[in-house]
Amino acid sequence: MERGEKLYEGKAKILYATEDPKLVIQYFKDDATAFNAQKRGTIMDKGVCNNRISTTLFTYLEGRGVPTHFVRQLDDRSMLVKRLAIVPLEVTIRNITAGGMAKLLGIEEGIVLTPPVFEWHYKSDALGDPLINDDHIIAMGWATAQELAHIRAESFKVNDALKAFFNQRQLDLVDFKLEFGRFGQQILLGDEISPDTMRLWEHGTRRKLDKDRFRRDLGSVEEAYQEVLRRVLGEAQPSTARAT
Secondary structure, eight states, X not given: OXXXXXXXXXXXXXXXXXXXXXXXXXXXXXXXXXXXXXXXEEOTTHHHHHHHHHHHHHHHHXXXXXXXXXXXXXXXXXXXXXXXEEOSEEEEEEEEOOHHHHXXXXXXXXXXXXXXXXXXXXXXXXXXXXXXOHHHHHXXXXXXXXXXXXXXXXXHHHHHHHHHHHHXXXXXXXXXXXXXXXXXXXXXXXXXXXXXXXXXXXXXXXXXXXXXXXXXXXXXXXXHHHHHHHHHTTOOOOOSOOOO
């Protein structure tokens, strides 16, 4: 598949046109950002890790009845995906308190949430991706009530599937972000699923294996991404990094 003109460049990915107007190439960069791009850096080979992790997880979810934008992996840093009209919302599902929820409510990290907490955020870096509710979304015309119900159901289906997947790999799925988009009459899961978009803690130790290592200057960032990749691919050997 030939790469055409650049359509969009975000914080972590670039989208390129193809000869098929319904398909685009999603290229994964090594650029790292945090706190809505207020902190910037580079994580070596992050793009390679996130491309392979996302490929594996999209394939896994498709096999469990979750329709996604993924078509196929093209190379180490690129995948072919369906061209979506992105709904300007981010879904966050929280299984354990951490990050934004702990800060918002002034509570400690590590509390298991039963049932999991579902959040809508308006997709806007300039506004800090504010927390919103169904009424905001419907009033602004960003999605219909039927679309919101569908996205919510799909999100919980993703949560159940990914929790089981990572549990088998001795990892706790703490929380994660999803994005959805319209493809004709369908709403499909889009974006990526990687340590950039989810929190993963090692069973027992709570060792962080995600972008929090970059956000919080914990070190061993590249090693954490590589370890997640090994576990996702079913390669048993752990990283020697044990920083906390």
